[in-house]
Amino acid sequence: MRATAARKGRHMIIEAGQVAVVTGAAQGLGRALAAGLLDRGVSVALADIAQERLHDTAEAFAARGGQVLPVVTDVSDAAAVGALASRTLEHFGRVDVVVNNAGITAHHARPLWETDSEDWRRVLAVNLLGTVHGIQAFVPHLVMAGAGHVVNIASLAGLMAVLFGSAYCASKHAVVAVSETLRAELNILGLPIGVTVVCPGYVRTPMTEDMLTLLQAGDNAQLAERLPAGLPVEQVRASLEHGVLTMMEPEVAAERILAAVKADQLYALTHGDFEDSARRRAEGILAALGADQNSPAG
Ligand SMILES: NC(=O)c1ccc[n+]([C@@H]2O[C@H](COP(=O)([O-])OP(=O)(O)OC[C@H]3O[C@@H](n4cnc5c(N)ncnc54)[C@H](O)[C@@H]3O)[C@@H](O)[C@H]2O)c1
Known part of the structure; x- marks a missing residue:
């Protein structure tokens, strides 16, 4: 077993010679995470559904001397993720770090009761089941090797x-x-x-481009035209502006995530700006627990 080589106690030491898998690696945060791993001498299996972009990214990494394996994969398909695991092991002979990063947003910003079930299915299939498929395909190999680390990219929205x-x-x-x-x-x-589960705030990637475009839409009347009817435009603008102000470059987020992996943190919170919201929620739950102390368990 190579457990002791890769780990000191429970801490993952990311080092040259290891192999990582990153899903959604063709652009954005996944690409930045792959770059951070390659910089450390780790070989990376790059998985993404976008074939052309994936190959461009793989070529760019290979041109800089990175050991990469692009594998077109739809993470919502369990069999495809199983095939990704087989290809990775065949090609590199080992796997040490699994980054379940691929993710999508719903097509439209809508109140919950107006979000159509197709959107619900699509988002859950990629974001939730995609992560589960990554775990199911790779964790048995990590267990067999006696070492490894799983990194799941959630969000502050988690x-x-x-x-x-x-x-x-x-x-x-x-x-x-x-x-x-x-x-x-x-x-x-x-x-x-x-x-490690990662809960970033806004990161400057193609996913958040729409947000910038919305803000550049001009005055509130023009912004209102692009939002579902009835949304409070002033509040939406304030929240978009806060998002833009706190937006982080993907390379910075990636470095913070890799540091959290090294420290074996369960939670990696890349942005500090949302502490108040997290505290309010936790305090609400704790207060309810306190209030219910004497009521029958249910
Ligand atoms: N950008 C942010 O502000 C932000 C904030 C919090 C969390 N996140 C999360 O970080 C992760 C990466 O986001 P990003 O901003 O880089 O997004 P992005 O849209 O820029 O990139 C996502 C990548 O995932 C790929 N992908 C989409 N569906 C896929 C599928 N079914 N199978 C395989 N690949 C697929 C896309 O082709 C794309 O290359 C996502 O899970 C996202 O929810 C992003």
């Missing part, structure tokens, strides 16, 4: 409510729950595999 983004928000809460459960199961079984 820790708090996001108005007009219910499907995304629910999918990311589920990614947090899956990660907490996985870590607890591995711990109780004494398996030295680390789990």
